[in-house]
Amino acid sequence: MINKDIVIIGGGPAGLAAAIGAYEAGNKDIIILERDNLLGGILNQCIHNGFGLHTFKEELTGPEYSERYVRKIKDLKIETSLETMVIDISKDLVVSAINEDKGLIQYQAKAVILTMGCRERPRGALSIPGYRPSGIFSAGTAQRFVNIEGYMPGKSVVILGSGDIGLIMARRMTLEGANVKMVVEIMPYSGGLKRNIVQCLDDFSIPLKLSHTVTKIHGSTRVTGVTIAKVDDLRNPINGTEEYGECDTLLLSVGLIPENELSRKVGVIINPKTQGPVVSESLETSIKGIFAAGNVLHVHDLVDHVSSEAYLAGKNAVKYINGLLDEIKMIDIQASDGVRYTVPSSLNTNNVEDLTQVRFRSSDVYKDAYVSVYLDEERILHSKKRILTPGEMETVTILKKWLIERPNLKTITVKIEKE
Amino acid sequence: MPTKELTCINCPMGCLLSVEFDETGIKKVTGNQCKRGELYAAKEVITPKRIVTSIVPVLNGVEDMVSVKTAIDIPKELVKQCVTELKNVKVEAPVEIGQVILENVCGTNVCVIATKSVERKK
Numbered sequence: 001m002i003n004k005d006i007v008i009i010g011g012g013p014a015g016l017a018a019a020i021g022a023y024e025a026g027n028k029d030i031i032i033l034e035r036d037n038l039l040g041g042i043l044n045q046c047i048h049n050g051f052g053l054h055t056f057k058e059e060l061t062g063p064e065y066s067e068r069y070v071r072k073i074k075d076l077k078i079e080t081s082l083e084t085m086v087i088d089i090s091k092d093l094v095v096s097a098i099n100e101d102k103g104l105i106q107y108q109a110k111a112v113i114l115t116m117g118c119r120e121r122p123r124g125a126l127s128i129p130g131y132r133p134s135g136i137f138s139a140g141t142a143q144r145f146v147n148i149e150g151y152m153p154g155k156s157v158v159i160l161g162s163g164d165i166g167l168i169m170a171r172r173m174t175l176e177g178a179n180v181k182m183v184v185e186i187m188p189y190s191g192g193l194k195r196n197i198v199q200c201l202d203d204f205s206i207p208l209k210l211s212h213t214v215t216k217i218h219g220s221t222r223v224t225g226v227t228i229a230k231v232d233d234l235r236n237p238i239n240g241t242e243e244y245g246e247c248d249t250l251l252l253s254v255g256l257i258p259e260n261e262l263s264r265k266v267g268v269i270i271n272p273k274t275q276g277p278v279v280s281e282s283l284e285t286s287i288k289g290i291f292a293a294g295n296v297l298h299v300h301d302l303v304d305h306v307s308s309e310a311y312l313a314g315k316n317a318v319k320y321i322n323g324l325l326d327e328i329k330m331i332d333i334q335a336s337d338g339v340r341y342t343v344p345s346s347l348n349t350n351n352v353e354d355l356t357q358v359r360f361r362s363s364d365v366y367k368d369a370y371v372s373v374y375l376d377e378e379r380i381l382h383s384k385k386r387i388l389t390p391g392e393m394e395t396v397t398i399l400k401k402w403l404i405e406r407p408n409l410k411t412i413t414v415k416i417e418k419e
Numbered sequence: 420m421p422t423k424e425l426t427c428i429n430c431p432m433g434c435l436l437s438v439e440f441d442e443t444g445i446k447k448v449t450g451n452q453c454k455r456g457e458l459y460a461a462k463e464v465i466t467p468k469r470i471v472t473s474i475v476p477v478l479n480g481v482e483d484m485v486s487v488k489t490a491i492d493i494p495k496e497l498v499k500q501c502v503t504e505l506k507n508v509k510v511e512a513p514v515e516i517g518q519v520i521l522e523n524v525c526g527t528n529v530c531v532i533a534t535k536s537v538e539r540k541k
Contacts (some may be wrong), residue, residue: 046474047486048533061472063486063535067516147474150484175473175502195428199469202426203495386452387432 005029006317007095007109009086009262011262013303014115014294014310019078021314022113027321031107033097033359037122039073039309040066041117041304042140043211045147050074050195053306083166093289109241111289114263114277117297132215132222139253141163143172143302150311152176154249158226160214162197164301166253171200180206181245184228186213186235189365191255191391193301206418210384213237214250223248236273238408258301263292270412274298275342281326281347281356282316283309288343291317298343298359301393305359326350331409338362338369340390345368356398358414361373362388368418371396374413375406388416420446423464429455434461468492471501472534475520480512480537487520490530497525505531512539 006022008015011034015294019030038044043051046062053059053205056068081099088096092110111121120138137145137153143165145151157178159166162185170180183201190197209228215237216227230241258276259392260268269286276297278287284291293313294306319325331347340363347356364387373381373396380402388394396414403409420439432452439447439528440459448460457460460470470492473485501524508521514537523529 014475044535047474047488049472049488059470061486061488061534064516067535148482148484150474150476175471175499194426194430194433197433198426198428203469203498309536385432 001094001106001108004031004107005110005321006031006113006314007093007107007111008113008115008314008379009034009089009095010034010117010294010296011039011080011082012115012116012117013043013069013306014117014198014296015041015065015315016066016073016112017290017310017312018067018113018293018317020072020076021311022318023076023078023314023409025315027318027320028076028078031076032080033084033086033095034080036343037083039070039080040081045140045144046168048148048172051303054302060262062303066214068329070305082270086262086358089290090185091263091266091287096411097327105378109289110321111291112133113310113317114260114268114285114290114292114296115294115313116259116262116296118256118258118299120252121257123252125158126252126254128214128217128391131220133217134224135219135223135249136400137249137251139169139251141164142169142249146172146176152178154178154223154247156247156248157181157249157251158228158245159251160251161185161253161255163253163255164191164192165198166251167192167196167200169251169253170206171204174206176205178249180204181247182207182209182228184209184212184214186211186231188391189391193391212334215242217250218244222248226250235403256295258296258299260296263290263296268288268292271341271345273335276343279292279344280329281344281345281352283313283314284320284325286353289317289320290325291320298341302392305393309359316351318328332402332411333358334411334413335360336413336415338364338366338388339414342414347398347403349400349407352398354400356400358396358398360394360414361390361392362394363390363415365389370419372415372417373398373412375402375409376411380408382417424500425460425463427451427456428457429453429459440461440464446489446521460516467495469495469498471498471531473505474504475505475508477514478509479540480514481540482537485510485514485520485537486536487531488526489527490532491492493525493529497527500525501531511535 043062044067051065084099217227225246229237293310
């Protein structure tokens with residue numbers, strides 16, 4: 001057994017920022033465990049630009065953004081172990097991992113930070129009828145083939161789901177010579193960022209079919225085409241609206257799911273809305289000493305937000321080890337009236353910084369609505385928003401002084417109001 | 420007067436802008452709900468530009484491909500041609516991040532540079 005103050009699980013953007021956060025808070029006894037053979041996680045395959053506007057005030061590509069963090073990890077001489085797969089975390093913070101050279105390795109940690117990221121929702125989760133031909137890929141798998149291996153998965157492509165990775169791949173495959181016929185989205189709005197709709201679809205005249213879905217995949221050995229249909233308000237296909245489209249490839253960009261197998265196994269309480277751990281203001285999960293940040297906690301739109309959140313988790317892990325974290329859960333944060341969830345879901349007045357960012361997503365599209373914050377019955381914040389969409393994460397800021405002035409406060413509610 | 424329809428990308432509103440212009444420049448922007456829409460329309464109609472990102476093969480590297488980008492944005496109509504021109508490029512490892520991979524792509528005087536480092540195979 002190796003003693004290690006802080007064990008970080010996953011060396012993507014969240015893990016790297018968490019390590020830097022912990023180091024800069026004064027604890028240097030850190031290790032990052034990464035199952036791949038390089039650090040940076042999924043940023044390595046995101047070769048497009050647009051990363052880092054918040055963090056570095058410039059537009060970087062994924063590999064460039066990653067490189068800045070990896071260089072810092074190397075400069076600070078933070079220990080990393082690649083090709084190391086964590087298989088178990090115990091309640092008393094023993095982290096078990098396997099590595100081809102070292103075999104089974106066990107770390108007794110004082111704090112563990114979960115930064116495992118997320119996975120793509122697979123075809124199996126969609127129940128689309130048809131055979132199981134080759135030519136069906138999740139958008140991220142296709143992205144890996146094209147950008148890392150230099151291999152094109154198909155020539156004539158339909159994309160189901162308008163998440164950002166799907167949109168990015170529509171452009172990428174078009175530029176590499178494929179004919180991207182359409183992007184089909186079951187919702188009446190896109191789940192992707194506006195700039196991606198414009199720069200990945202409109203720039204190349206790729207149609208986006210909203211309120212449509214794929215109802216059948218054709219072909220037995222290779223995809224030969226798909227049937228698409230319009231859907232009603234309940235997202236059921238409407239009879240008689242079916243159209244057939246020829247293609248040899250179907251990409252799925254139908255959502256990301258935080259990867260919490262390890263968290264569930266150790267008994268961390270999971271929020272069914274985010275499918276990530278329930279956390280406090282310090283990003284501590286329901287188990288003492290286990291923290292979570294990044295896409296394992298809730299799926300983000302921007303890596304910049306992943307980095308800032310994970311940095312905070314690293315800092316708080318050090319506070320915990322130093323006995324400076326007050327463990328009593330004081331104030332609940334409730335999401336209601338169009339707010340699907342909040343992260344964090346509780347606050348402790350003794351732990352919060354002067355400003356605490358509470359992140360949330362709306363459950364629908366709202367125009368000219370207000371985001372309100374209630375301290376018990378008292379409305380303290382009421383800010384007008386031109387638009388709120390589930391595809392864009394929102395933030396409200398809670399001031400420490402509000403909490404200090406109200407020592408008996410039980411519940412903070414974040415809601416969307418028409419007026 | 421020619422008009423062009425486009426979607427503003429500054430925020431999730433995605434205002435549908437209608438831009439009237441002639442050879443002297445933008446005459447009128449409608450459909451925007453804030454100042455940013457006007458600025459976006461001006462740039463997008465007169466000189467639309469994009470940063471292009473792609474990959475090129477690496478010879479004798481620990482990885483097969485290296486990601487690249489145009490050092491600054493280039494005219495939008497050259498995006499496809501830029502990727503096509505990169506199809507003929509191969510680079511010998513080691514590659515350093517920021518290294519010039521191709522000069523003067525599509526006659527724009529803009530370089531294509533590596534966006535990551537690839538070590539040489541031992």
